[in-house]
Amino acid sequence: MSLKSVTKYDTVIFHWLYDLTRHRDCRAIVWLSKTGDGYLYFFIGLLLMAFEPEHGEIFLYTALMAYGLELPIYVVLKKAFKRTRPCDFFNNFQAHVTPSDKFSLPSGHTAAAWLMATIIAFYYPSFAFVAYTWATLIGLSRILLGVHYPTDVIAGVLLGITIAQLSLTLLV
Template sequence: MLFKSLTKYDTDLFYLLHRPTIKRDCRAIIWMSKTGDGYLYFVIGMLLWAFEQEHGELFLSAALMAYALELPVYVILKKMFRRPRPCDLLADMTAHVTPSDKFSLPSGHTAAAWLMASIEAHFYPSFALLAYSWAALIGLSRILLGVHYPTDVIAGMLLGVTIASLSLFILG
């Protein structure tokens, strides 16, 4: 009963957030989502490693360790939950983008964005608000594009923050 109730609220919130994007130009939302594809993380890590002497090398080490831990956990969770994406499950719904895989829980873009934001905030606290705002926008973009439910995004956020914290703890 509780699960059905949670699913209903999740679906209702999805529709509330996604509906305004129907038949709209979503290029800005797609662009925001694409900043979470992973290429930007690599560029940031390499630039900091090359040019930022104080924390750059440790930042890159922490990020590489975190992503090496996050990716297998993410894949296991996707295969374990096997939750269909809203664009595949809901009859009156079409996504604005083609998802990279079949399942939605957790949101990988959101997990990666919150992981990166958490590591950035740890090493560069003055950028924390910017980093977390960007991660939140990536998560929101995944809902607006029709490929994730709000709980997928929340689960992705929790996964990213948890793995980042674990990596930072391991590195001391």
């Protein structure tokens, strides 16, 4: 499959998903997306460190190291690809939210959510389904809100999982 056909399908899938939210109240999707802003991750880590003696402390350290690795890689990738966001590319198109930065590839919200879900699944396997479902919904929300293409989200998933696995390998 050529890059041109990937881009074509990426755009078609983006429009199909985004059109599901056109002219609708998106407050629930915006709220869901905001759970991926990062504050919740730190709060979860602190709670686990304070109240879960078996894995809480190492969970927090793993997450902090992972985010410390993920953030600069994410920034370098954004600046290297310089992919225009859908809301900045298509004429007469308005996203439901203002993007947090200029470029779209990879999705930082998705990368962070999948990073956290992977670490949660490692230390707390009984919560894996919930964590991965939540991370998937974070990625989907970014498309529905009009700020990312599906391939941005896929790249975010790969980045998040890769950095989480690297961090777990280094600390465990």
